[in-house]
Amino acid sequence: MIAWLVGFIVLIVKIAVVLGTLLFIAAYLVWVERKLLGRLQVRLGPNRAGKFGLLQPIADSLKMLTKEDIVPEAVDRTIFLLAPAVVALTALLMFAVVPFGEDITLGGRPIPLVISDINVALLFIFAMSSLGVYGVALGGWASNSKYSLLGGIRGAAQMISYELSIGLSLVPVVMLAGSFSLVDIVAAQARYPYVLVQPVSFIIFFISAMAESKRIPFDLPEAENELGAGFHTEYSGMRFGLFFIGEYVHIQVLGALLAVFFLGGWHGPYLPGPVWLLIKMMAVALVMIWIRGTLPRLRYDQLMAFGWKILVPAALINIVITGAFVLI
């Protein structure tokens, strides 16, 4: 009974730490993005609240929280209210299976540095990412506005298409590691990271993951200049904030997944595991911000053609080649 209770408390502490870190980094990722985008566009970026604008995320969240929560009259109320939560929830839940360090021993008990090591962790991530579509699609539908509906439909189509290439790009990783568990996949990369043997998978996964997170050049669901923010046009206050948190948590999760599947997870010299994972996550996030500052938005038909005619066939060929190598 005591052992069970201690295990439970450890689990709660782990969840609290991970949740707090994710949300804290999400807030400061917004600051990093605004600052970096400002520099890329030869501006200064936020610089009024605190030194270097460091208090800007806090000011923003206070503003969001105290704003009026407006629900337009013609919306489908229940769905409208729940949709942002779906986006934030699925993004946060994905982190539950990401290992962030070696087992540590505390008071004679080994504590694995992962919230839940289930044997179908990789499929759990797919499940969560495919459920995230509902937040976007239903948020757009429930708003009962043309632009939101268009954004929602685009979001659904885009996410269905790119989920396929994400799934296919990870099949070689599973073949090499021989397991769906992220802990095993990281353990299998102790000698060398998989990006060295699976560069094609790495590129396909990175592109598709960027499309899943709906960021430039794949931000068609929210294309500001044609749809006026798309699926979240009608949202205000903290409900809009939840969509926002969902996006920035998603960026971190994608960074973590890219690290786990291709960059060796928490493995690295000198520094402890969690620090290495954080460094890799941030590196991916910075590259994504850089891409956002560089590339223009794709057209809808280009997006679909790119997903179905280039990424999916490339991923399939890659699976066949990897299968041949694994057999030999």
Added chain:
Amino acid sequence: MTLYSILFYILAAVILASTAMAITRRDMVHAVIYLVVSFFGSALLFYLLGAPLLAALEIIIYAGAIMVLFLFIVMMIRIRPSAGRLLSRVQLLPAIVMSGLYVVVGAFMVTGDTAGRGDFQPAVAAPETLGQYVFQQHWVTVEIASLLLLVALVGAMIIGGKSPPESHPPVEEKS
């Protein structure tokens, strides 16, 4: 009653209720959402029975892919909720006959078979074990199912794809 049995009955109630809601909603989007909840319940049931792989696949394929496709179509063609009777008499009769049949068969199975009486014992099937079982014992079934899907895919491409103009027979003009 073990904890597993309690969870089972809660899940079963959720699945039944959400499915009933799904087939009685007039608004198609609401029906789709209730059906997603129902699939979610089934997935949790699989997990409870010790098949995490099936649970994950149920969510990815049914809740995550097929229902999103449904939602996509419903959103795109914007069906107005119908105002008339939900189920006409022609639809209602077969439904009642079939569900009556199911109730009778179910009652016979529950009373006749004693194997299902004991306490609920979960088994655990690892993904590797399940995969090896399916592909070693039932590979013919898997191949037939995949062939069926391939045929459906090709058929959908032929129906949905742009047909070249010369393949159409010239339309005869009415004199």
